[in-house]
Amino acid sequence: MTGTQLMAGKNVLVTGGTAGIGKATAVGLATLGARVAITGRDRGRAEAAAADIRAASGNPAVDLFTADMSSQAEVRRLAGTILHAYPRLEVLVNNVGGFWAHRHVTTDGLEHTFAVNHLSAFLLTNLLLDRLKASAPARVVTVSSGAHATGRIDFDDLQGAAGYSGKRAYSASKLANIMFTYELARRLQGTGVTATVLHPGVVRTNFGTDDPASLINAMLPLMRPFMKTPAAGAATTIYLASSAEVDGVTGRYFANRKPRTSTKVSYDTAVAAQLWKVSTELVGLATVPTTRGAS
Numbered sequence: 001m002t003g004t005q006l007m008a009g010k011n012v013l014v015t016g017g018t019a020g021i022g023k024a025t026a027v028g029l030a031t032l033g034a035r036v037a038i039t040g041r042d043r044g045r046a047e048a049a050a051a052d053i054r055a056a057s058g059n060p061a062v063d064l065f066t067a068d069m070s071s072q073a074e075v076r077r078l079a080g081t082i083l084h085a086y087p088r089l090e091v092l093v094n095n096v097g098g099f100w101a102h103r104h105v106t107t108d109g110l111e112h113t114f115a116v117n118h119l120s121a122f123l124l125t126n127l128l129l130d131r132l133k134a135s136a137p138a139r140v141v142t143v144s145s146g147a148h149a150t151g152r153i154d155f156d157d158l159q160g161a162a163g164y165s166g167k168r169a170y171s172a173s174k175l176a177n178i179m180f181t182y183e184l185a186r187r188l189q190g191t192g193v194t195a196t197v198l199h200p201g202v203v204r205t206n207f208g209t210d211d212p213a214s215l216i217n218a219m220l221p222l223m224r225p226f227m228k229t230p231a232a233g234a235a236t237t238i239y240l241a242s243s244a245e246v247d248g249v250t251g252r253y254f255a256n257r258k259p260r261t262s263t264k265v266s267y268d269t270a271v272a273a274q275l276w277k278v279s280t281e282l283v284g285l286a287t288v289p290t291t292r293g294a295s
Contacts, residue, residue: 007034007242011086011135015039015069015124016096018049021143021200024234025093025241030057032242037063037085039078039096069096069120070106072283079127088135091241092128094121094142097173103164110282111159113166117173122180123283129193136192137247140184141240144177146199146255149263151175153275176275178253178262183272185251194250196240200233201256 012029016022017038030036030053038053040046046064053062063085067078082089097117104112110119125140132138151171156162160169181197188195239257240246253262265271280286 005033007032010034010090011088012091012093012241013037013082013089014093014095018045020230021233021237022095023049023053024230025095025237026053026062027056028234028238029241030059030062033059035061035063037065037082039065039067039069041066041068070112070116072108072123075120075123076127079124082128083131089128089131090135090138092125092132092140093237093241094125094140095237096120097143099166099170101166103160111169113169113173114158118176118180119279119283121177122279123285125184126285132193133191138193139241140193140195141237142177142181142197143200143237144197145174147171148174148178148266153271155274155278158278175263175266178266179272179275182251182266183276188250194248196246196249197253198236198240199255200236
């Protein structure tokens with residue numbers, strides 16, 4: 001099978017695919033022959049991104065879906081639409097995420113960073129799990145960050161109400177991505193669905209511009225020459241989504257297309273189980289079917 005045919009016949013969903021790493025990931029996977037769906041908050045921007053991806057990849061099979069991933073109702077609506085549109089789903093890339101310097105509250109009453117960076121991926125993955133299992137071998141790839149190393153899951157203040165720090169909230173959400181992936185991999189053993197997580201590197205994107213910290217604004221011009229391009233940042237995501245080298249590899253953290261060791265607390269199975277339980281409660285999966293959405 002040639003490189004351009006590697007993903008032929010496979011359906012892939014990339015959240016946050018209108019710019020940056022997500023868009024570059026979509027281009028890479030479309031170039032490999034996949035049918036790629038991207039999500040974005042704004043329809044006009046998503047349509048423009050989809051057109052760019054089609055042109056850059058030479059693949060017309062690029063679909064777009066709009067959803068505000070901070071809203072659980074929107075995530076549920078997205079899942080239902082995806083289930084209706086794709087009888088099979090071989091790859092889910094949980095890419096959407098961001099940094100917010102100040103504390104914001106979502107329509108569900110949750111802290112925005114935790115809701116977007118962790119809970120949206122947790123909810124969407126669970127809603128699509130039956131379809132992924134039915135499409136096995138299938139893969140769930142989640143984009144985390146090296147910032148997870150300074151993260152801490154504070155179950156007494158997951159919503160940052162006692163004292164919010166953008167850096168602390170971001171690091172905690174990225175640690176949650178890794179612990180979610182490890183726990184998901186344990187739960188998916190024997191299903192043919194793998195779960196991996198990655199650090200893309202420090203990438204030259206519009207990351208954090210919705211609500212930037214003053215320090216980031218000051219440092220960005222100095223940092224830009226040393227930052228990866230979005231295409232370079234997407235390389236590990238594309239590798240984990242497509243490469244035969246990682247067939248069957250699950251519950252692992254990667255950087256620069258190589259397995260790495262994540263921070264010690266990320267391997268704490270008791271904390272991971274508690275995070276899963278709390279996340280389930282926060283997104284209402286205890287009372288809502290976990291793998292079905294209204295179409």
